[in-house]
Amino acid sequence: MDFRDQLKLNVKAGAPMIQIVSHETLRVRAACSWVADQVGYDFYRWNRTRGLTLCSGDSRPEEGVEQAHEIFEWLSEKAQSREKVLLLLEDFHPDLVDGHLETISRLRNFAISAAMRDISHCCIVMSQPVQVLPPELEKDVQVMQMPLPGLKDLKMLMRQACQTFELPEREYHESPRLLEAALGLSTSEAQLAFARAIAEKGRLTESEIPLIVAQKEQVIRKSGNLEYFQPSSSMEDIGGLDRLKEWLERRKAAFTEEARDYGLEAPRGVLLLGLPGTGKSLAAKAVASAWQLPLLRLDMGRVYGGIVGQSEDNMRRALSIAETLSPCVLWIDEIEKGLSGMQSSGSTDGGTTARVLGSFLTWLQEKDKPVFVVATANHIAQLPPELLRKGRVDEIFFVDLPVEVDRLEILKIHLRARGGRDQAFSEAELLELAKQSKGFTGAELEEVVKEGLFRSFSDGRALAKSDLSDAIAATSPLSQTMHELIRDTREWVKGRAVTASSAPPETLEGLRSERKGIRLPQEGENPFLETQG
Numbered sequence: 153m154d155f156r157d158q159l160k161l162n163v164k165a166g167a168p169m170i171q172i173v174s175h176e177t178l179r180v181r182a183a184c185s186w187v188a189d190q191v192g193y194d195f196y197r198w199n200r201t202r203g204l205t206l207c208s209g210d211s212r213p214e215e216g217v218e219q220a221h222e223i224f225e226w227l228s229e230k231a232q233s234r235e236k237v238l239l240l241l242e243d244f245h246p247d248l249v250d251g252h253l254e255t256i257s258r259l260r261n262f263a264i265s266a267a268m269r270d271i272s273h274c275c276i277v278m279s280q281p282v283q284v285l286p287p288e289l290e291k292d293v294q295v296m297q298m299p300l301p302g303l304k305d306l307k308m309l310m311r312q313a314c315q316t317f318e319l320p321e322r323e324y325h326e327s328p329r330l331l332e333a334a335l336g337l338s339t340s341e342a343q344l345a346f347a348r349a350i351a352e353k354g355r356l357t358e359s360e361i362p363l364i365v366a367q368k369e370q371v372i373r374k375s376g377n378l379e380y381f382q383p384s385s386s387m388e389d390i391g392g393l394d395r396l397k398e399w400l401e402r403r404k405a406a407f408t409e410e411a412r413d414y415g416l417e418a419p420r421g422v423l424l425l426g427l428p429g430t431g432k433s434l435a436a437k438a439v440a441s442a443w444q445l446p447l448l449r450l451d452m453g454r455v456y457g458g459i460v461g462q463s464e465d466n467m468r469r470a471l472s473i474a475e476t477l478s479p480c481v482l483w484i485d486e487i488e489k490g491l492s493g494m495q496s497s498g499s500t501d502g503g504t505t506a507r508v509l510g511s512f513l514t515w516l517q518e519k520d521k522p523v524f525v526v527a528t529a530n531h532i533a534q535l536p537p538e539l540l541r542k543g544r545v546d547e548i549f550f551v552d553l554p555v556e557v558d559r560l561e562i563l564k565i566h567l568r569a570r571g572g573r574d575q576a577f578s579e580a581e582l583l584e585l586a587k588q589s590k591g592f593t594g595a596e597l598e599e600v601v602k603e604g605l606f607r608s609f610s611d612g613r614a615l616a617k618s619d620l621s622d623a624i625a626a627t628s629p630l631s632q633t634m635h636e637l638i639r640d641t642r643e644w645v646k647g648r649a650v651t652a653s654s655a656p657p658e659t660l661e662g663l664r665s666e667r668k669g670i671r672l673p674q675e676g677e678n679p680f681l682e683t684q685g
């Protein structure tokens with residue numbers, strides 16, 4: 153059911169007040185006007201600059217109704233004379249915050265009168281860019297989210313742009329791909345993207361898709377917490393992680409129509425846990441490119457901020473963009489960063505972190521749009537247990553340090569990527585380097601290759617094995633200082649996560665394994681959590 157139909161249903165069902173959260177003023181107006189027409193109500197619109205206007209039939213201003221209290225007096229007269237009214241209050245949210253007790257209590261009285269059937273066939277719709285709802289009204293107001301423009305809306309906007317700029321018909325080719333490129337933009341952003349493409353190229357065809365996509369990247373970046381990526385890595389760029397790669401490969405076709413017809417559910421997502429630099433982000437990028445889906449990166453840290461309610465709104469907006477762009481991959485890098493306030497959030501941030509997490513988890517559980525989530529985390533100790541619970545994501549993978557054969561593969565990948573230099577060494581030489589670099593992460597192995605190249609370049613000669621082995625010797629890998637963390641994580645993941653590599657992990661020097669049953673602080677003493685020895 154589309155948004156307009158849902159709104160109509162709410163109005164028909166007698167909802168006294170509806171709040172629509174959206175920046176899309178024009179589409180909200182159009183939806184309200186359509187609904188009023190459908191249910192036979194008069195449609196009035198109020199905003200701070202124009203006051204109250206009747207928009208049905210001959211549109212005309214209602215003189216003398218400007219302030220909030222005047223609106224309610226006017227509405228109560230309409231209600232008494234049994235008129236049918238749909239009243240749209242635009243950007244009314246500043247009147248819903250603390251300090252506007254009179255307005256809040258008038259709205260509350262309106263809801264009570266509607267519940268007692270003293271008032272019927274009157275509906276107040278509040279449209280605003282952020283959700284603001286005082287606790288007094290929480291039970292009386294239906295909150296609705298207006299989705300971003302769909303293909304049908306974009307088609308109208310595209311035609312409008314062509315008319316405005318008097319584009320000759322031969323310079324305009326309306327194609328599904330062109331429209332799809334604009335998905336994820338709001339009305340005004342799409343208008344601007346089309347106008348810019350026309351102004352720059354004098355046409356609007358599939359050749360302008362890169363321009364629209366570039367505009368979209370900018371807009372999405374500007375939204376503060378999302379980044380649009382053009383994935384460039386592929387599965388072949390990942391060394392090791394065979395189990396993860398196999399798992400992803402099996403789900404490759406899961407977003408296709410055939411899979412849906414076959415009765416498969418679109419995969420929800422994966423959580424990748426592991427040390428920094430072990431290839432988790434690389435895997436997120438490779439999934440998007442292997443599945444040929446757009447990749448969006450959500451920065452959890454930047455979701456927070458601003459006035460009350462804004463963090464939840466930032467999260468909602470990001471998820472709504474992802475849904476509009478679906479099928480897509482939503483990559484949440486270092487998810488624990490945004491949630492580290494969890495334990496204390498009740499007291500320190502007024503519960504914002506908990507609410508943001510709550511709305512994210514609900515979305516994750518209930519989403520019906522094909523958005524595949526790849527969440528990565530370095531520190532399991534900071535992750536809320538709710539996220540780790542089975543069923544939230546399809547699988548939790550633990551990405552351990554690469555074992556010898558994986559290090560060999562990673563070294564080859566990075567040497568190959570730099571002028572095919574893997575061919576300059578024998579298998580035995582590369583194996584020796586892999587043995588020497590025990591405990592190195594993929595990122596550190598990449599650094600070894602880069603450092604080796606610097607050394608050979610500054611000496612003005614070809615890369616030699618000694619350049620790489622010297623670079624290995626000069627590196628102190630992260631694992632050297634993180635024995636405790638690696639050991640505890642390895643213990644913790646047993647039975648809780650799948651290892652991303654099928655090879656058994658290498659024991660590191662100084663890594664004692666006698667401690668059993670590691671428990672995270674946030675798990676407390678929950679006796680139902682199994683720990684394995």
Ligand code: ATP
Nearest residue numbers: 389390391428429430431432433434562594595598
């Ligand atoms: P962080 O949490 O710090 O982002 P990460 O686990 O996400 O760490 P990546 O950002 O994916 O690690 O790794 C950094 C770089 O190291 C990658 O871009 C890649 O070049 C290299 N790398 C890491 N792991 C691998 C691997 N398994 N195969 C090939 N290259 C790797």
